[in-house]
Amino acid sequence: MIRLLLRVLGHEYAKPVRRTVALMTTTAIAEGLACALLVPVLRALFGGDPAAAWPWLIAFGGAVAAYAVLRFRSDLAGFRSGTTLLRGMYHRLGDHLARLPIGWYDAKRVGEVSVTAGPGVLQAMGVIAHLLSPFISACVTPLTIVAVMLAADWRLGLAALAAVPIVAVIQVWTGRSMAAADAESAARGHEATGRVIEFLQAQPVLRAGGRTTERFRLLDDSLREVQRAGRRSTLAALPGVVGLTLAVQMAFTGLLVLGALLALGGDIGAAEVLAILVLAARCADPLLSLSDIGGKLRGARAELGRLDEVLRTEPLPEPHTPLQPRGHALEFDSVVFRHGDRTVADGLSLSVPEGQRLAVVGPSGGGKSTLLQLLARFYDVDSGAVRVGGVDVRSISTEALMARIAIVFQRVYLFDGTIEENVRLGRPHATEAEVREAATAARLDEVIERLPGGWSAKVGEGGALLSGGERQRVSIARALLKDAPIVLLDEVTSALDPANEMAVHEGIERLMAGRTVVLVAHRLRTVRRADRVVFLDRGRIVEAGTHEDLLHAGGRYADFWELTTAAP
Template identity: 60%
Template sequence: MIRLLLGILGEEHSGALRRTVALMVARSAAEGLSYALLVPLLRALLADDPARAWLPLGAFAVCVAVTGVLSHLSAVSGFRCGGELSRALHHRLGDRLALLPLGWFTPARVGEVSGLTSRSVMAAMSVPAHRLQPLISAVVVPLSVVAVLFVFEWRLALAALAAVPLVWAAHRWTGRSAAAEDKEQARRSDEVSGRVVEYVRAQPVLRAGNRSGERFRLLDDALTARWRSDRRAALAGVPALLGMSFTVRAAFTAVLALAGALALDGRIGGAETVALLILAARCVDPLLSLAELGAVMRSSRGELTRIQAVLSEPPLPVSGESAVPEGNAVALTDVAFRRGDRTVLDGVSLSVPEGGRLALVGPSGAGKSTVLELVARFHDVDEGTVRIGGADVRDMDEDTLMSRIAVVFQDVYLFTGSIEENVRLARHDASAEQLREAAAAARLDEVVARLPHGWQTQVGEGGTALSGGERQRVSLARALLKDAPVLLLDEATSALDPRNEAGVQEGLEALVRGRTVIMVAHRLHTVRQADTIAFLDEHGRVAEWGGHDELLARDARYAEFWRIATSGAA
């Protein structure tokens, strides 16, 4: 457990944990020594001259005082270490999640990530703060007592020591019998978290179907499965707890019987017998607590293992020396990309000269948005290359790549904060004039002007305080403010009404001038304004490539798409 914690924390944050463990071991050793002093103390008190008890009594008092001081220091250190652990884990998880490819973030990961950043981190934090001291005491105090027994009566010490492997075997059996159930509990808990998020997001659909008052079956099933998993885990732990309790009590009974036999045989005195039995009895409680502590620590270890698994997930590989693009042309060569068993793109080759505009059209699921994601290196290609300015995006560091790209996706996410803060995410150092120009180009200034708090209007979690069109304008203003030479637009005006779309389109025209643009669009005027159009078919292949008039003249897939779109517009 401690090694696992040290590995997760890394050298930067491991010092606090090492100090905490050292203090806890010292505290437990001092407690064990105080119990050891009971032997000479009771021997002196029950002897003919009780006045000799002052020296062991003074030593006992000093040990108790030292134990109290160390208890305070170790408790404070444990809480501080827990806080440091929580902060370090949140930072490390955040840093790692930011480096993982988007393909890692499947819908099933929603509950897992939520559980990691809440339940798992809290479980890890509680180890040094609450759980480590009882565990260390349960191990160190009995070992200290056994060491004292060797000093005063080696036969009792051997009897107590013989029980150690039995107790350890029972403890291991307890852990193994419940390990599988612990893993199942964690999986069910993640599923419940994901279903709760899904239930909240599904409220518009449920209410539109007049089913808001009904129980959500998927969430209900997940909760029921979690309850059954908890019940199985509790039942599975009963035999192990009983076995541990029986082993500890049987070992104490054996030591008690041996002590009685030695006392009756006259090999040890009455005072020593009483003192040694008190010492042996003191071992029972911490050893009995090992079963419960083991279950708690096993659960914490499982959470730590889950955190370590995420921290060990390989990020997108980074080249040792970052390549520097020469220009802003974009080229995809023989690109293949797969999600699981499904081939999304197959042998795609596309090129956009610097300052050119490429429109991607085709049926849903053809991989149009995936092309944008590969250019931005949200994923790595399975085959082929993606280049910007002649440099492979895999050879460019993140700062170099992202400084050249501005992205506007169809699904806009805004962070909790003001409109201004969300726009400034693109450039924190932008001037007020640059901010206003970007807002005017995206027609965001109209939104800001009619809101009571203007730029300081809070957008809510995910931007829920704004309409879909208003969120899209914030996203467009953000891209405009970044002023990157390569633009990736995925249905950039899809959430705008026709009147405002025309205004935003004017701003986009000013933005794209002189820049390399790859756009996914179904709007007719957007497609026609592209220099080149690529039609991707349902198999993720480039079926056609050329200018608008040229593709219409071929009267193939693109022409059919155009006729359908034109008739729909009519």
Template identity: 50%
Template sequence: MIGKFRRLYDDEHRPAFDWMLITAALAAISQGVAFALTVPVLTALFESRPGDAWPWLFALVIAAIVYAVLHYTSLTIGYSAGAQLARIVHHRLGDHVVALPLGWFTERRTGELSQLASQNVVQLMRVAAMQVRPLINAIVVPLTVFAAMLLFDWRMALAGALAVPVVAVAYRLFGNLISRTDHTVDAASAQASGRVVEFARNQPVLRAFGQREHGGQLLEDSLRRQHDTGRAQIVSGSVGLTGYIVVLQAAFVWLLLAGVYLALDGTLATPELLGLLVLAVRFVEPLIHAADDGATLRIAGNTIDRVEKVLAERPLPQPENPQVPEDASIELRDVRFGYDDDPVLDGVSLRVPPGGLTALVGPSGSGKTTITRLIARFHDAWDGGVLIGGVDVREMTTETLMSQLSLVFQDVFLFEGTIEENVRIGRADATDDELREAARRARVDEIVARLPDGWNTRVGEGGWTLSGGERQRVSIARALLKDAPIVLLDEATAALDAHNSSAVTDAIAELTSHRTVLVIAHDLNTVAHADEIVLLSDGRIAERGTHAELLAGGGDYARFWSYRDQSNSWQLGAAR
């Protein structure tokens, strides 16, 4: 376990952690020596030779002082090393995840990463600062006491050695019980945390549809699962700990019986027996604390495994000779791609010329969103190539690729901060005039005008203080402010009302004059005014052309348009 902790430290801070281990071990040795020196002190006092006890007593005081100094040193270094570990792990995780493909960040993985970077890292910091040293003490002190027993009476040392394998087996079994349940407890805790956030955020929907009991039941089930797994861990841990303590007490009784037998046999003096029994107590007592410390370290070891699993994820490959795109065109060449082993795109070839608006339409699951995510390099295609400006996206650095793209997806996330801060994410160095212009084109100025704090209005975690349509308009303002040559819009108007949808449609129209826009939309106006429409079906391009051409063809797109047109003409009749 200690080796796992050492791997987490960088080269600069690992020596401090090692020095903490060394000073903790030396402190434990000096403590064991101090206990060992009680044997000659007690022997001299009980044999009515108090004068002979003074040199041993002086040595005992020196050993105690050395222990105090080393213990304080290891304690100070330990707290510093724990704080450094939290900073190092956060930096390592942060530096690594920004290099991972964006497609890696699924909802499940994001939740696990959130728990790992918050609760689990704090746990590691606490263990490194406060639990490693006691465990070293619990191991080194008995070893030192055992060595002292060898010096004073090898028979008592042999009795202690015979008890060690039994104690080791009990310790191992107890540790395995804790380790096996930790993964289940951690998964249940992560799920419960996610359900709490989900239940809070979805209150408007749950109340509107009278599903508060259903939503509450999901939360209740996850909390019950968390309770049950935690209870199972406590029960199994208590059983294991009780068995371990019973074994330790039996080991002490075994040493006591061995000492009494030797004393009754006349081969071990009574004063020396008393001193050796003191050592026997110090041999067993630290091993009791080792159970708690060892269990904590095993749980921390599981956490380190989860950290290393994230760090072992393959980062997005970067080109050795990065290239820069020549223009804002987009091209897919016989692309095949899917998730896990299920193909989604099967031989898709598509070229989007620069400066126009291309619409992707088709049924759910046909691969529309997957195309936009491959262009943004959330994933790399299985076969074929995805090119921007004649350059394969795998031959660009992440910075170069992202500088070419503005992304507006259906699921909008706003950071906890002000409206202005969230819009400026598009381009932090934008002037106030540029910010206001982007806001005007996305109709964010209307939102700002009606709020008491204006641009300084805080949107809350995830932007919960704004409506779905308002969050989408802020997201589009980001894209406008970034002013990238290519804009990818995935269902940008799906969550908007008529007013907001009109504002977004106007903003998209402004972009088409000098940008390449690839939009996934079911909005009839957006689709009808596209320079080209691409209909996807079963991972392939079924039809492509202008709106008029596809309607005249009378194929799947014409039927798609007819269904949408009919649904738009539906009206609610008055009740009679």
């Protein structure tokens, strides 16, 4: 468990974690030794001179006080380590998730990542703060007391020691038998979380279909599976809980019988038997708690395993010796890219000279948006090369590449903050005048004027308090503020009303001026001013040329143009 924890966290946390474990172990030993002083205390109290118990009582009080100080320090160290590890884990997980390929984030992982990054991290990092101390105490304190029993009377000590392997075997067996049930419970929980998210996202569809009063079958089925998995997990844990309880009770009963026989035979005094039974009773509580602690540790270990799996997922490799692009021309050289079983780009080659505009059109699913994602290195190609400024994007550092590219997507995501905070994502250290200038160029100032709060108006989670056109203006203002030499536009006006489309077009024209542009569009009127147009279908370039040349050729592009312009 500790090795897995350190692997997940990174070895820079090894020393503080080991110090905390050592302090907790010392505290558990001190607890056992403090309990050991009960033997001479009881021997004196039940002997011929009860007053002789005073020195032992004072020593016992001092030992308890020392144990209390150690316990306070170990618990405090555990909490401090836990909060430090939690902060470090969130930073490490966040940095790693930001470096993973976009293709890794499929629909299945929405629920998994949300659970792992939320309660999963809290549960895993809570091991140090909440679970490690009681677990060490439940293991080390009874062993210390058994060692004291061996010193007091070897026969009773051996009888107590015989219970140790039995308890260990039961714990190991319980852990192994629970592994499958725990894994199933976790999987069902992640699936249910994904279904809850799906249910919330599907509200517009459900309400449009008049289905709001009906049960959402997929979510209901998922929740029933969670219930069944929880029931199976509880039933699987019962044999271990019952077995541990019986083993502890049988060990105590055996010590009681053996102690009584030895006392009746005159081989040991009644006070010694009573003291050892008190010590044995003191062992019972932490041993019985192992069932509960073990279950929580298994859950934490499972979460650590999932975190480890995420952190061991390889991000896109960074170049050892990054190269600087020479200019801002773009090139696809015999690019082949597969997404799952589907070939999205099949031997694709094209180039965009610096300062020119390329429009990419074609049917849905033809691979248009993938071109933009390959340029931004959201994925790596399977073969061929994507070049920016004559340099393969795999040889450019991520920071240098993204500094040269501004992207405006069809679906704009805004963070739950103010409009100004969302615009400043383009260039956080821009001056107020530069932010206002970018907003004016994107015609975002019109939106700000009518919003209560103006620049300080909250946009809501995902920009829910703004319309689609307003969100798009924020996105364009953000790209304008970034002032990157390469602009990638992905269907930015396909879902806008005419008024917003006109405003957004004005902002886009400002954004594209003097820059290298790749524009993906369904509304072909937006590609008329492109220097070159390519028609993409099934990952291959079917036609390429200027807008007028392709219309005169009467091929796929001309048919597509006629179809879209004829649509109302």
